[in-house]
Amino acid sequence: MKFENIIYHTENSIATITINRPSKLNALNRETIQELHDALNNADKDSDIRVIVLTGSGEKAFVAGADISEFADFSVDEGEKLAAKGQELLFDFVANLSTPVIAAINGFALGGGLELAMAAHFRIASDNAKMGLPEVSLGVIPGYGGTQRLPQLIGKGRSMEMIMTAGMIDAQQALEYGLVNHVTAQEDLLDRAYKIASKIMKNSPVAIAAAIRAVNANYDSSVNGFEVEIKEFGKAFGTEDFTEGTQAFLQKRKAEFPGR
Numbered sequence: 001m002k003f004e005n006i007i008y009h010t011e012n013s014i015a016t017i018t019i020n021r022p023s024k025l026n027a028l029n030r031e032t033i034q035e036l037h038d039a040l041n042n043a044d045k046d047s048d049i050r051v052i053v054l055t056g057s058g059e060k061a062f063v064a065g066a067d068i069s070e071f072a073d074f075s076v077d078e079g080e081k082l083a084a085k086g087q088e089l090l091f092d093f094v095a096n097l098s099t100p101v102i103a104a105i106n107g108f109a110l111g112g113g114l115e116l117a118m119a120a121h122f123r124i125a126s127d128n129a130k131m132g133l134p135e136v137s138l139g140v141i142p143g144y145g146g147t148q149r150l151p152q153l154i155g156k157g158r159s160m161e162m163i164m165t166a167g168m169i170d171a172q173q174a175l176e177y178g179l180v181n182h183v184t185a186q187e188d189l190l191d192r193a194y195k196i197a198s199k200i201m202k203n204s205p206v207a208i209a210a211a212i213r214a215v216n217a218n219y220d221s222s223v224n225g226f227e228v229e230i231k232e233f234g235k236a237f238g239t240e241d242f243t244e245g246t247q248a249f250l251q252k253r254k255a256e257f258p259g260r
């Protein structure tokens, strides 16, 4: 696939998607959001790809936000459409992918950048990373899911403070808050993501996809998460991965999951 604003690289069943507008600190303009959607969709549909790693190019930024120059003169209606379209194309799309998505935060993750990282299934960060939702400093609020996902991850009080102050927290603080799972030196960040990916890849991709649906159901007020879990648990018994996983255990060998 050919892209202008991102780099799509696959190796060892991992798709690394690098947001690549370093002169704009990888800010998300319309084209970048569309390309990210296309690349993520492609990776998710490719049965050879077992984990997706999202990162930013350069040493300074993961993503410094939505591209402010694109919406500075928007009307009320255009603002609402921007948020709705972005959530559908990218943020909700990432959260609901069947393939695990790890955000490797390599610098500033601000506004839409932090929202993108929060839409990923989990996050790791380099020790120079800075995270925040500075939208109220621009007279707007987070519009790509930030007001929902930040409290889900770190709780209401901390979220309110971060959003109201428009301030940034560093990687260590993000680790203490549970916003990121691990902090590494910048040069080790991708290796750390790939190490975690290699552990994930030992497991059944079908079961992992079901687990993502069940965990996400906890954050969807239109469904009962416990009921979703029961259904997904039951469905697992009809998969070849379940047969292989249980047989391999009983035969004291490593499972070779067919992914069906």
Ligand code: COA
Pocket (backbone or CB within 6 Å): 023, 024, 025, 027, 064, 065, 066, 067, 068, 069, 108, 110, 111, 112, 134, 135, 138
């Ligand atoms: N949208 C559009 N352009 C952005 C951007 C964004 N969110 N974030 C950074 N850029 C651009 C800058 O305009 C600048 O472009 P220029 O060289 O053509 O003028 C370039 O990226 C480098 O940014 P700069 O501000 O010069 O870097 P810095 O090191 O001085 O500051 C930040 C870094 C992240 C603190 C600062 O860029 C910033 O505050 N960005 C906006 C963050 C934000 O509010 N995001 C939420 C948007 S809803």
